[in-house]
Amino acid sequence: MGGDGGVDVVVAAVLAALERHPGLSVTLTGDADTVRATLGDHADHPRVAVMHTTQTVSMDEAPALALRGKKDSSMRVALNLVKDGSADACVSAGNTGALMATARFVLKMLPGIDRPALCSTLPAANGHTHMLDLGANLGFEADNLFQLAVMGAELVAAVDGIEAPKVGLLNVGAEEVKGLEAVREAGRMLAASDLNYIGFVEGNEIFSARVDVVVCDGFTGNVALKTAEGAARFVVSNLKDTFKGSLYGRLAGLVALPVLRAVARRIDPDRHNGASLLGINGIVIKSHGGANAKAFGRAIDIAVLEVAQNVPEKIHQHLVVRQQARTGTA
């Protein structure tokens, strides 16, 4: 079991999730002695199983090496459970690259999707915006951006219950040279599709209610996500410093504290933990390596929701079945 918080965080999150979801059963893969010791009195929980594994994938291990050399890692064994139908989803806080490479190898891609993608949420005026891809794949072409749009729209329709999610393509400003050719071409494909495509969006619009799904290549998405986190943290840390900087500020800070806490909760990255690995023939959720139990719990909740909604099947339907119906090749 991976992640910076290790087994403690995962076990605490799982026990809380079992309370929230009466239909949920969990198999914990990892060093069985450690997992059982951490479970303590809950080691006999009727909806918890422990499966012993002997290897771990470190956070900086090359994905290809993990894939070839770590056939008994907790990650690999958990993905095997999804493959053989013993589990409906895999949640991991481990090495992102290794998780993606192993998931792709074990579970295979959905037909019609070239590469897996990571999709997560950022806070926005309307609650949140889903954004993909977030760092998994670099240098996307127009076809890949189109596939991302379909996957993101199906995910949001399923988990947020929005019938026709508003899909935007991340691009540079109206005044500038208008983006890369791949983005322009993807825009033309989306405009001709059955998606609710709203056109190009700029970085600042991620946080607006104008768009539900923001599509971009993984390099840009990862940079945008980290930049957003950094900017929000910078504003909050400036606020704290300024409140501390004078006697008046300290007094004002005492009065404003409950309000500031409410805002901090709303933009808390923990509330947006849990990235969906899309395009794979199975449900895989990546939790942030540094997630606490509450944040890891959110990743479990997303897995439960995607299982209930059968997200991979919906993506498959959209890309393959609808496509065949349209072209008469069914």
Next chain:
Amino acid sequence: MGGDGGVDVVVAAVLAALERHPGLSVTLTGDADTVRATLGDHADHPRVAVMHTTQTVSMDEAPALALRGKKDSSMRVALNLVKDGSADACVSAGNTGALMATARFVLKMLPGIDRPALCSTLPAANGHTHMLDLGANLGFEADNLFQLAVMGAELVAAVDGIEAPKVGLLNVGAEEVKGLEAVREAGRMLAASDLNYIGFVEGNEIFSARVDVVVCDGFTGNVALKTAEGAARFVVSNLKDTFKGSLYGRLAGLVALPVLRAVARRIDPDRHNGASLLGINGIVIKSHGGANAKAFGRAIDIAVLEVAQNVPEKIHQHLVVRQQARTGTA
């Protein structure tokens, strides 16, 4: 004279700048009647000249069309003044793409630089971070990223007086597949250079004191800049809403107001207005189209500073003269 605020904003900014800089003289290019009317009593200011032009470049005009068809635009005439030595710098709030294309055509590139770039500042723990490229050019190669690093470092050394500015390459997280090949190759070139290269930085580190110059391609830079503005604005707007949302919040807001204003001033995008167009054989500063007089004034201040420091010559020295000395081809 361009920009959303038009002649009013520019004239107000210029009059204030003339007060701040006793050695400054300004030529205003545009419709002479309008400019003189806006100058009012200041039309005879000994350090203000007005040059009549008959054409305007609209904000959404294609750069190539503006370049071919608008030979008497205020932008083109201002750049001609720099070319013939009548002016030391051009400041414009007009169409970014047209300004870049026209500046490149009129003033030419510095030897050793392939493409112009836009560089601006974002607020950071140590005051600000310079970032380039910000939307001017798309799809940079390793050589271009290296040139951006040299230009950014020379700019920061000159205008911030930092002897060896810390240069970082924007890349995706340590856990992920490590970026595009061009970024990796640029990293190797920078590690072997005489710049103070600190390695890859992630989006959140833009706001830290770890780095003075963040280098990336123009697509990523533009997205990161807009995302940072959006995230900061989102936090501030959440604060406002939460302070307004209850009686307690309203009272707390009254007490906290001076503190919030101090923070708002610190992260105010107006304080970071004025992007340097680098790589051109001349000094050109792009003001945001929506800039107010204070923000436009900052763009003028940057121009004054770059003239005093002769930034294009320093970039030229670094890329060509030092290079020749090293390879013995001088």
